[in-house]
Amino acid sequence: MEIQSDHNFTKAIYLAREGKLLHSLQILLKLYEQNPEDNFLVLKIAEIYEKLGNPDSIVNLIDEVNPINLADEYLLQFAQIFIRNSFFEKAADLISIVDKTMFPESYFLKGQSLFFNKEYEFATMNFLEFINNCKQSDILGEAYQYLAECSIIQKKYDTALQYAEKAESLTVLNPELNFIISKIYYLKEMHCHAKEYIMKALKMNESIKDFQDLAGRIFYATGDYSKAEKYLKASAENKDDSEIFSLIGLSCLRQKKSEEACEFFNKSLKINPNDLIAKSALADCNK
8 A cells, every 4th residue: 555545644744734743753753664665755754854953864764764775756855855954965975876867857956966065066067967958947047057156166257157147048036146147247347237237136135145245345346435335334234254344444434434444444353353454444544
């Protein structure tokens, strides 16, 4: 009998939907003792562990089952769970077992796991394999976005822009992609284009600190020190970053707000006494 037809399994799923996760888990684990080979049951147990915030138990569960006994479609689902919970090497190990001729989308997950594990060259290879093998996929834009990010980190800004533009042609209303394109233009010192895209990103979500930080840097580079100050101050809320404090100080100094500039240079030096920008600018403030 398939596990989905079992009365106790149905009861466990109902309890999970009601939020009674521990009770649901007890029933599922009892069923697992009798059906350790049932991939669907193992997946449901893993999902409960994830909801309970216990990812280590998922690792133990998969090790106990032995991944080689899992069907490819379940390996991919477990890989996604591992990626969500920052077990990137574990995810990559599972994906390596998958038959990629039957499941070419596995290249995307392998790329993700490698990207988050900071293996950017190998991540790039896998995202490109995914694109070559899944030309009709609805996540092609996301793959190109990852490729752009890999290229930024490797300082290949022209290549990054090509990938980002391809991603832009495949997606709509994506503030993160606008941020990435703005960052590429900023790194290429094409500040007008950078400003255009960061404003698009901010229009969609003005509260993201990374967006505010980049906006402040762009406005500082273009000489709009008032807006630079505004966005840098917003990005600096609830965090201590000597570089940002120094930039805020410089923005204030350019507006002849010497007293406030000194305050931020001192904040910077309190965090990093060797901050050369703050040291030099503070001397100017005190003249």
